[in-house]
Amino acid sequence: MSESHDQLREQYPDFIYRAFRYQLDDDNVFTTEFTYDIPGLAEFHHQVSFGRINRDNYLEQPPDLLNNVVFHLGLIEAFSYWKLTASPHFIIEPFCLTAEQLSFWHETLLQGMGEYFYVNQIEFWTDDFVLFTCRDTAPALPALASATKHHPRRVSAVNLGGGKDSAVMLSLLEKFHEEFVQIIVQPGSPAAQRMAELTQKSTYVIKRTFDPQLFAFNQQNFLNGHVPFSASLAFINIVAGVLFDFDFALVGNESSADQSSLLWQGHHINHQYSKSTKFEQEFSAYIRQNVIDNVKYCSLLRVFNELQIAHIFCTNNKYFSIFRSCNRAQQQNRWCQQCPKCLCVFILLAPFLDEDILTTQIFDHNLLDDDTLDATLQALIGLTPDKPLECVGTREELAACLYLYGQYLRQHDLPFPRLLAAHWDAILSLHPHYPSLVQQLSITYHTTPATPLWALRLTSEVLAQILLT
Numbered sequence: 001m002s003e004s005h006d007q008l009r010e011q012y013p014d015f016i017y018r019a020f021r022y023q024l025d026d027d028n029v030f031t032t033e034f035t036y037d038i039p040g041l042a043e044f045h046h047q048v049s050f051g052r053i054n055r056d057n058y059l060e061q062p063p064d065l066l067n068n069v070v071f072h073l074g075l076i077e078a079f080s081y082w083k084l085t086a087s088p089h090f091i092i093e094p095f096c097l098t099a100e101q102l103s104f105w106h107e108t109l110l111q112g113m114g115e116y117f118y119v120n121q122i123e124f125w126t127d128d129f130v131l132f133t134c135r136d137t138a139p140a141l142p143a144l145a146s147a148t149k150h151h152p153r154r155v156s157a158v159n160l161g162g163g164k165d166s167a168v169m170l171s172l173l174e175k176f177h178e179e180f181v182q183i184i185v186q187p188g189s190p191a192a193q194r195m196a197e198l199t200q201k202s203t204y205v206i207k208r209t210f211d212p213q214l215f216a217f218n219q220q221n222f223l224n225g226h227v228p229f230s231a232s233l234a235f236i237n238i239v240a241g242v243l244f245d246f247d248f249a250l251v252g253n254e255s256s257a258d259q260s261s262l263l264w265q266g267h268h269i270n271h272q273y274s275k276s277t278k279f280e281q282e283f284s285a286y287i288r289q290n291v292i293d294n295v296k297y298c299s300l301l302r303v304f305n306e307l308q309i310a311h312i313f314c315t316n317n318k319y320f321s322i323f324r325s326c327n328r329a330q331q332q333n334r335w336c337q338q339c340p341k342c343l344c345v346f347i348l349l350a351p352f353l354d355e356d357i358l359t360t361q362i363f364d365h366n367l368l369d370d371d372t373l374d375a376t377l378q379a380l381i382g383l384t385p386d387k388p389l390e391c392v393g394t395r396e397e398l399a400a401c402l403y404l405y406g407q408y409l410r411q412h413d414l415p416f417p418r419l420l421a422a423h424w425d426a427i428l429s430l431h432p433h434y435p436s437l438v439q440q441l442s443i444t445y446h447t448t449p450a451t452p453l454w455a456l457r458l459t460s461e462v463l464a465q466i467l468l469t
Contacts, residue, residue, distance in 0.1 A: 165252030
């Protein structure tokens, strides 16, 4: 850890989660607010607004349940403020948690903030790096509860980010006539909004509002970096499940999220930790044991790898011109065509889409002809040690897609794009038995205890009907 980080931790040893509150105004808009304090620096106020809700449903929910779910949302949202100083003491005032519950939060912070630690060169693995404690005078966490339900059949909420995974989830649920609503967490992308409009399903927009002081300190000599947004999304969905009366919160996290981005000082750094199977399982167990037993969070796409998801996506052309997976230019409703995410999507779709479609309806040229992406390509497929710190497929998945794309070009006597030609021999040397690798990726089916049986049945049918035909 650099001297400046040590100085910040010494100068600001305490981070305090002071309080949470929530209210339903006269227009039935439900808002939560959280107070955080870094003594000697500032007090922060953070809001999450869930928009208009059904007042009768709200009034029928057990007060202890609402206190519990909102309190937990405040804990995960605190990470965005704690990162300013990486204070060694993380103090929780509203409720008192058990040692086991605190252990979950300690693990979530250390693993979920891995990229932040790496970028800032913070040695986070020492035993006393951060200690989670509660005030002795704080009341015990409310007991596990059930939300009051008002619908006779299963209802799911699909979280729309606007990328190909959102499109695949919608395609699966529509194909099997599942009942669902949609959630967009602001700032949502224009692509997510267009997808929501296309399905004509009920859509709930949830808005996070950060304290302006946070951005002011980010411009000064304080720490900044990646926080586990998908973990925040998970807790937002539990609150939303109570307020909007749904049973399952569905996200589009695939099996590739389990592969770490890089190894640093013997520690795996995974940009996608909060999308991983490990987090999903531990989060689901924590919620089931400590918070609520009838709102569940899971990834509908966990059973698939990126090759399978790309294949499914390419069977439904109505999302081709709509979806945007690029994090850099998503808010402008475009692809930057220069980042690891753009190149990853291009590679994944290349074996399954006609190039004319890929380079006109989605991108505007063949990204593998762009020499500026050479280093990015090498990092994505494993020709260099570290993967980009982005939500991208595994090295094996992307190498297999390039192999399939190259085989197609050869069979049709078509020219290789420049980057594929330059690295073709190296790509072939990465995996000596590509046909076996492709076959394995085509039929592999990942199961997880967090995935409900109905979702497993649905996705297994898709695997049989689409991927094996």
